Amino acid sequence: MPGPRIACIHLPLFPLAARLRSEPELIREAVVVTEGNGNAARVVAGTRLAREAGVKPGHTLPQARALCPKLVARPRDEECERAGQEALMEVAEAFSPRVEDAGEGVTYVDLEGLERHFRSPSPELEMGRSLIAAADKAGLPVRVGIASSKLAARVAAGLPDSPVVVPEGEEAAFLAPLPLAKLSPEVDIASTLEQWGVRSIGDFARLPKARVASRLGRTGRELHATARGIDPRPLIPREPPPVFHEGMNLEWPLVSLEPFLFVGRAALERLCERLESAGLACQRLGLELRLEPDGHQTRAVDLPAPTRDVKTLLTLLRLDLEEKPPGAPVAGFTLLAWPDRPREAQLALYGPAALSPDKLATTLARLFALLGPDRVGSPRPVDGHRPERFSLVEYTPPPPPEVRREPRAGRGLLAVRVLRPPLGLEVISESEKPVEIRTVVHDESEKRPRVEGRVKVASGPWGLEEGWWTEEPAGRDYWDVELAGGGIYRIYRDCATGEWFADGIYD
Amino acid sequence: MAVNLQRRTLEDSPLEEPGLQSPALLRLRSALPQGFQRHIRSARELDRDLREAQETEATFRTAVPALDRLLEGGLPRGQLVELVGSRTSGRFSTVLAALAAATSVGEVAALVDLGDGLDPAAAEALGADLRRLLWLRPHNLKQALAAAEMVLASGFPLVALDLGTPPVRGGRGVEAAWLRLARAARAHNAALLVSTPYRVSGTAAGVVLKAERARAAWQGESLPLLSGASSHLQLEKQRGRLPGQTEELKLTLGEVPVPSSVPRVKKREEPVEWVEDWEPLRAAGGIRY
Numbered sequence: 001m002p003g004p005r006i007a008c009i010h011l012p013l014f015p016l017a018a019r020l021r022s023e024p025e026l027i028r029e030a031v032v033v034t035e036g037n038g039n040a041a042r043v044v045a046g047t048r049l050a051r052e053a054g055v056k057p058g059h060t061l062p063q064a065r066a067l068c069p070k071l072v073a074r075p076r077d078e079e080c081e082r083a084g085q086e087a088l089m090e091v092a093e094a095f096s097p098r099v100e101d102a103g104e105g106v107t108y109v110d111l112e113g114l115e116r117h118f119r120s121p122s123p124e125l126e127m128g129r130s131l132i133a134a135a136d137k138a139g140l141p142v143r144v145g146i147a148s149s150k151l152a153a154r155v156a157a158g159l160p161d162s163p164v165v166v167p168e169g170e171e172a173a174f175l176a177p178l179p180l181a182k183l184s185p186e187v188d189i190a191s192t193l194e195q196w197g198v199r200s201i202g203d204f205a206r207l208p209k210a211r212v213a214s215r216l217g218r219t220g221r222e223l224h225a226t227a228r229g230i231d232p233r234p235l236i237p238r239e240p241p242p243v244f245h246e247g248m249n250l251e252w253p254l255v256s257l258e259p260f261l262f263v264g265r266a267a268l269e270r271l272c273e274r275l276e277s278a279g280l281a282c283q284r285l286g287l288e289l290r291l292e293p294d295g296h297q298t299r300a301v302d303l304p305a306p307t308r309d310v311k312t313l314l315t316l317l318r319l320d321l322e323e324k325p326p327g328a329p330v331a332g333f334t335l336l337a338w339p340d341r342p343r344e345a346q347l348a349l350y351g352p353a354a355l356s357p358d359k360l361a362t363t364l365a366r367l368f369a370l371l372g373p374d375r376v377g378s379p380r381p382v383d384g385h386r387p388e389r390f391s392l393v394e395y396t397p398p399p400p401p402e403v404r405r406e407p408r409a410g411r412g413l414l415a416v417r418v419l420r421p422p423l424g425l426e427v428i429s430e431s432e433k434p435v436e437i438r439t440v441v442h443d444e445s446e447k448r449p450r451v452e453g454r455v456k457v458a459s460g461p462w463g464l465e466e467g468w469w470t471e472e473p474a475g476r477d478y479w480d481v482e483l484a485g486g487g488i489y490r491i492y493r494d495c496a497t498g499e500w501f502a503d504g505i506y507d
Numbered sequence: 508m509a510v511n512l513q514r515r516t517l518e519d520s521p522l523e524e525p526g527l528q529s530p531a532l533l534r535l536r537s538a539l540p541q542g543f544q545r546h547i548r549s550a551r552e553l554d555r556d557l558r559e560a561q562e563t564e565a566t567f568r569t570a571v572p573a574l575d576r577l578l579e580g581g582l583p584r585g586q587l588v589e590l591v592g593s594r595t596s597g598r599f600s601t602v603l604a605a606l607a608a609a610t611s612v613g614e615v616a617a618l619v620d621l622g623d624g625l626d627p628a629a630a631e632a633l634g635a636d637l638r639r640l641l642w643l644r645p646h647n648l649k650q651a652l653a654a655a656e657m658v659l660a661s662g663f664p665l666v667a668l669d670l671g672t673p674p675v676r677g678g679r680g681v682e683a684a685w686l687r688l689a690r691a692a693r694a695h696n697a698a699l700l701v702s703t704p705y706r707v708s709g710t711a712a713g714v715v716l717k718a719e720r721a722r723a724a725w726q727g728e729s730l731p732l733l734s735g736a737s738s739h740l741q742l743e744k745q746r747g748r749l750p751g752q753t754e755e756l757k758l759t760l761g762e763v764p765v766p767s768s769v770p771r772v773k774k775r776e777e778p779v780e781w782v783e784d785w786e787p788l789r790a791a792g793g794i795r796y
Contacts (some may be wrong), residue, residue, distance in 0.1 A: 025705045029574070085670055107699035163555075189555035191569055230535065264790065272594045287540060294708065323681045333751060344673070352613045352614045352615075352664070353662070353664060354615075355615055355662050355663070356661075356662060358653065359661045359662060360661055360662075361659070362661070363657050365660035366657055367654055367657060367658075370645075370650060370653055370654060370657070371643060371644065371645055371646070371650060371654060375643065375644040375646075376641075376642075376643055376644075377641075377642060378638060378640060378641065379625060379627035379637055379640065379642040380627055380637060380639055381626075381627040381631060387626050387628070387629075390625075390626070391627075393641065395641050396638075397615045397638055397639045398638055400613040400614070400615075401612075401613040404612065404613070405612045405613070406568065406610060406612065407568050407569075407570040407608035407609070407612050408608075408611070408634075409570055409572060411633075411634075411759075412571070412572070412600075412756075412757050412758050412759060413600065413604070413632070413633055413758060413759060413760070414597070414600055414736055414758035414759060414760050415599050415600040415603045415626075415629050415630075415633060416599075416626060416629055416737050417599045417622060417671070417672070418623075418624050418625065418626045420623050420624075447674045447676050448674075449594075449671075449672045449673065449674075457731055458731075459725070459730070459731045459733055474567075480733040482723045482725075482733075482781060483671060486593070486594075486595065487593075487594045487595045487720075488721070488723045488733065488736060494590070504626075504720075505594050505595060505599075505624075505672065506595055506733070506736060507594060507595050507596065507597065507598055507599035507600060507624075507672075
C-alpha cells in the first residue's frame with residue numbers, strides 16, 4: 001500500500017515576503033526587514049539588491065545602512081505575516097482540503113487523490129508547478145517540495161529549481177548528499193557531529209542507531225531517524241478560520257482619513273482577492289484599530305448581502321469612520337471579513353432579465369451607505385389599518401418566471417399618497433362636518449406640503465379603531481374631502497385628542 | 508438585453524428567399540417534412556429575428572391604457588419620461604400602476620420615493636408584487652438622484668423616481684445630474700419614469716407628459732362617496748412626434764377596500780348596545796373581528 005504523499009510549500013525569507021506582499025511597490029528596492037528597536041534592530045531578511053550590497057541577516061541597521069545607503073528598512077509586522085500565512089494556506093486549500101499550518105511561511109498539503117486531476121507523465125511535478133503558479137498569483141514567491149514525509153518535503157522545498165519531487169522510498173537517498181544543516185540540528189548536537197567529522201546527512205545516517213542514541217540522547221535518536229528518511233509525524237489538517245484577516249502596522253501613526261483609506265484600500269483589495277479565491281464574499285466587515293499611544297478600537301459594518309466589491313466596502317468604511325472618528329492617531333489596523341456564500345441565480349433565456357446577484361448586493365450596500373439601512377428594502381404592509389405604518393424587509397427578489405408574460409390591463413385604481421408624518425390641521429366644522437381646513441404651521445422653514453381651502457365635498461366620517469388594547473391605541477374619524485381650489489385629501493380627527501390631521505392625498 | 512423570442516412563434520417568422528439560402532440549408536430543409544422546415548434557422552435568420560424582437564420590446568407596458576396609448580405601447584426603454592402634475596392629478600396612481608404591471612409579470616422595479624408616500628397595502632391592492640419592488644426613501648433630491656443612478660446601473664429595467672408634492676426637498680436639482688440619469692437609463696436600456704410636480708429634468712427628458720388636476724367623482728347626494736377621479740394626460744414632448752395629443756385618465760377607487768387602508772365602515776352614530784349574539788352584526792359587515 002503506497003504511503004502518503006505530502007507537498008511542502010515554503011515561502012523563503014518569510015518576514016520579508018509577507019511585508020512585500022503588503023507593499024508590492026518596494027519589490028525593486030533594497031529593502032530589509034528588521035527585528036528590535038532603534039540602532040539595536042537587526043536585519044532578519046533582505047531583498048536581492050540589499051544582499052548584493054553585502055547586507056546579511058544579523059547585521060544591525062547602522063551596519064546595513066553603511067553597506068547600502070539607499071536601504072529601505074521595515075520592522076517585522078505581525079499583521080502582515082499573519083495575513084501572508086493565511087494567504088499561503090488559502091492557496092494550498094484551493095488544491096486540497098487537508099492542509100497543515102506549520103507557521104513561518106511553511107504549509108504542508110496532503111496530495112492523496114490529487115494525481116487524477118493532473119494527466120501528465122509526472123503528475124506530481126505538474127502539481128508542484130500549479131502550486132507555485134497559484135501562489136505567485138497571490139503575490140507569494142514560493143518553493144515546493146514533494147515527498148513521502150514532511151521532513152523530506154520540507155528539505156526539498158528549501159532547494160532551488162523548485163518544484164523538487166522525491167520519489168517514494170527514496171527519501172534517505174535524497175537526503176544523503178545534503179549538508180547536515182538542512183536538518184536544523186540543535187547547536188550542541190551540531191557541534192558534536194562536527195567534531196566527529198560528520199558533514200552530510202548521509203554520513204550521519206550511516207552511524208549505528210544504538211550508538212547514536214546512547215551518545216546523543218533522545219533528540220539525537222530522532223534526528224538520526226529523520227536523517228534515514230523516517231519521519232513519523234502525521235499531517236495535522238487545520239480547521240478553516242471563520243474570519244479572514246488582513247492588516248498591517250503603520251510606519252508612523254495616521255491622523256487623517258484619506259491616507260488611512262489609501263492604505264486600507266490596498267488591504268481590502270488583498271482581502272477581496274482572498275475571498276474570491278475561496279468562492280466567498282464578505283457578509284460583515286470588521287475593523288480593528290490600534291491607536292497611539294495605546295488602546296484599540298473595534299467596529300463592524302453589516303452588509304445587506306455578501307459582496308466583495310472593494311469600492312463599496314471602502315465607501316462603507318469611510319462613512320463609518322466619518323461618523324465615528326477614532327479620536328486618536330492610528331498606528332495599525334486589521335480588517336476582518338466574516339465570509340458567506342455569494343448569492344447565485346440562474347438566468348432565464350426567455351423570461352425577464354434577472355439582476356446579477358453580485359451587482360445587486362453591491363448596489364444595496366452602496367444604497368445602505370447613502371440612505372441608511374432603514375430607508376432601503378422591500379416594502380411590506382403591516383397588519384392593521386393605520387396607513388402610515390409599514391415594514392421594510394431585505395430585498396431578495398425571487399427568480400423571474402421562465403417565460404415572459406404581458407401585463408394585464410390595469411384597473412385604473414386611484415391611489416393615495418401617504419403623508420408621513422400626518423399634517424396637523426385647523427378645521428372649521430359645521431355639524432361635525434369639516435367646511436374649511438388649513439395646515440397648522442409650527443415652523444416656517446419646515447418643508448411640508450400645505451393644505452388650505454374651503455371644503456367643496458366632504459364624505460364621512462369613517463371610523464377606525466385599532467389597538468385599543470395597546471399603549472398606543474388609534475381612534476380616528478376619517479373624511480374624504482375635495483377642496484374648492486382642487487385636490488382630494490384624506491383627513492381625520494383623532495378621537496382621543498380631538499385634533500385634526502391630513503394623512504393622505506388622492507393622487 | 509433579454510429578448511423574448513417565444514412571443515414570436517417560428518411559424519410567424521418568414522424564411523429567407525430561396526436564392527439567399529445556402530445550398531446546404533436548402534438541402535437540409537427539403538429533406539424535412541413541411542412542418543419541421545421552419546425549425547432549422549440560419550444564423551442570418553436568427554439575427555434578424557432577434558433584432559425584430561428587440562424592436563418590439565423597445566417599450567415597457569404600464570397597464571395604464573391612457574399612458575400606453577399616448578406613448579404608443581408604453582414607457583420607452585432607454586429614455587427619461589417626465590410626468591408632471593399637481594396634487595391629485597393621478598400622477599402617483601400612474602407610477603404605482605406602472606410598477607405593479609412590471610412586478611406582476613416578474614420584472615424587478617425600483618421606486619425612489621422622495622415624497623415617502625407609498626402605502627405598501629395600497630400598492631399590493633393595485634397588483635404589485637412587493638417582493639420584486641425595491642423601495643428607496645431618500646432624504647433629499649440629491650440623494651434621490653444618486654440612488655436612482657445606482658439602481659439604473661445595477662440593471663433594474665424600470666425605475667420610478669417620485670418627487671412627491673411641493674415643496675420638493677432639494678429644489679429642481681442640477682441639470683447635469685438629470686443628464687447623467689438619462690444617460691444611465693440609455694446605457695442600461697431601462698425605462699425611467701420621473702413623477703414631479705413641476706418640470707425639473709430640462710433637456711434630459713426624452714418624453715414629457717402633463718397630467719391635469721383631477722376632478723373627483725362622487726356617488727350619492729346626501730351621503731356622498733368618493734368613487735374615483737378623472738384627469739387628462741397630455742403629451743408635451745417626444746422626439747419625432749408632435750405635442751398636444753391628449754388621453755383621458757380615469758381612476759376609480761374600485762372594489763378594493765383599501766386604497767387608503769381605511770375600512771369603509773360607516774361610523775355608528777349611536778352607542779352600541781351589548782348583544783349576546785354578535786353574528787347578525789358581523790354578517791351585516793360592520794364588525795371585522
